[in-house]
Amino acid sequence: MKKPNPETLSRRKFITRAGAVGGLLLTGCDTDLYRPPVIRDGLMGVADVLTMASQRLLLSGQPLVQEHDVSEITKNFPVWNQSNPEDEEYQRLRQGNYTDWQLPISGMVNRPTSLSLEDLKRLPRRTQITSHICEQGWSAIAQWTGAPLLNVLEAAGGVTPEARYVLIDAYGGWYEGYDMFDAVHPQTILAYGMNGKELPLGHGAPARLRVERHCGYKQIKFVKSIRVVSNMDGFGRGTGGLNSDFGFHWYAGA
Ligand SMILES: Nc1nc2c(c(=O)[nH]1)N[C@H]1C(S)=C(S)[C@@H](COP(=O)(O)O)O[C@H]1N2
Ligand SMILES: [Mo]
Numbered sequence: 059m060k061k062p063n064p065e066t067l068s069r070r071k072f073i074t075r076a077g078a079v080g081g082l083l084l085t086g087c088d089t090d091l092y093r094p095p096v097i098r099d100g101l102m103g104v105a106d107v108l109t110m111a112s113q114r115l116l117l118s119g120q121p122l123v124q125e126h127d128v129s130e131i132t133k134n135f136p137v138w139n140q141s142n143p144e145d146e147e148y149q150r151l152r153q154g155n156y157t158d159w160q161l162p163i164s165g166m167v168n169r170p171t172s173l174s175l176e177d178l179k180r181l182p183r184r185t186q187i188t189s190h191i192c193e194q195g196w197s198a199i200a201q202w203t204g205a206p207l208l209n210v211l212e213a214a215g216g217v218t219p220e221a222r223y224v225l226i227d228a229y230g231g232w233y234e235g236y237d238m239f240d241a242v243h244p245q246t247i248l249a250y251g252m253n254g255k256e257l258p259l260g261h262g263a264p265a266r267l268r269v270e271r272h273c274g275y276k277q278i279k280f281v282k283s284i285r286v287v288s289n290m291d292g293f294g295r296g297t298g299g300l301n302s303d304f305g306f307h308w309y310a311g312a
Contacts, residue, residue, distance in 0.1 A: 090222055091239055094308040095290045095298040110309040114239070122245055123270040126187040131253060132198035135190075137260030143230030143280050151229075156264040161210075165225075165286040168215030175250065175264050181205035181213060184247050192274030193310065202268045203251030208242045210284070220288045223298070226267060229280040234299040235290060235308075236269060236276070245270040248281060273310045275301045 092111040097103040142152075151159045156175050164170045173181075185203040207224065211217055217238070224241040227233045240246060250257050250265045257263045262279025269276050276299075290296050295303040302308035 090237065094302070095223065095235065095237075096296060096302075096308070106307055106309065109307070109311070113309070113311045117239075117271065120239075120243055123188060126189065126199050128187065128201065130199050131187065131201060135198045135200050135252075135261070136192075136196060138192060138194075138274065140230045140232070140279065141260040143228075145229050148229035148280065152259070152263070159264050161265070161281065161284065163210065163214040163284045163286075166218040166221040166288060167211065167286050168218060171214045173210070173213060177213070178205050178210070178248060178250060178265065181209045184244070185251075186245055186247070186268070186270070188245070188268065188270050190274060190277065193306070194274070201253050202247060202249040203254075204247035204249035204265070204268065206244060207246045207248055207267070208244075210248055211241070211286070214286075217286050221286045222288045223286070223290065225285045225287055225290075225293050226278050226281055227283045227285075228262075228278050229282050232278055232280070232300050233294055234267075234276055234278045234301065235293060236267075240269055240271065243269070243271065271311055275306060276310050 092114050093107050094110060098106060143149075159175050160172045161174075161178065162170070162172045182205065183203060184206055185201060187199060187201040189197055189199045191197045211224070221238065223235050223237055225233065225235045236246075246267070246269045248265050249262075249268045252258060252261055257266060262281070265281045266279040267277055267281065287293070290298045294300060297303050298308040301310070
């Protein structure tokens, strides 16, 4: 066999070729399923696509993540980053014990609507004990109770055929985007309960997302509104969420 010539097969060329091969393998599939909404320049982008594509191939059967026993629940689950958004509106809702909280569901849904916390609690409910892995080096286990995001979208008449992403805005300025593949996973829930009690303030009251196959920063707290879209235009800087706008991977599989 001919030895590869280091001048013609540099590392960079190899990686670019790997990206091209990856791209070719994916033609004919629903490629949105295998790549982030915006592909970064250079090697970061190639790595992002290869990581997401390989994970998605492994997850194509929508397997559930491991669920734990109550005995494994972490005693002091940390409160990370924002613990009490300062927005005036949020503070007013909090003082009223969230009875006036309303969650609008708009965009590419058949029947845009708005749900109160009580409405959310009347939807089908799921309880799961899962482990949370923060990208900043800690993990903890908790029990979460909430409405599957699928049922939340169905409460708005379901999504239209062009729908690709679910965008969530939060009080305090956070925003994150998810694709349909993760949005409809059975363990993706809008959680209003933690360890058998109402979701505590610091953990995102009155509702936060649990998207169990992702790491910490995709678990958005203090949910304010949901919008279904076909692309990320106009959502923050357009890369698909606050975290990817600041250079984190959009697809942050745990
Ligand atoms: N709105 C909002 N959501 C957020 C954050 C935040 O600061 N604000 N922090 C994220 C990060 S980095 C992690 S690890 C988890 C922490 O959730 P916890 O405070 O319940 O531990 O929430 C995520 N969701
Ligand atoms: Mo995190």
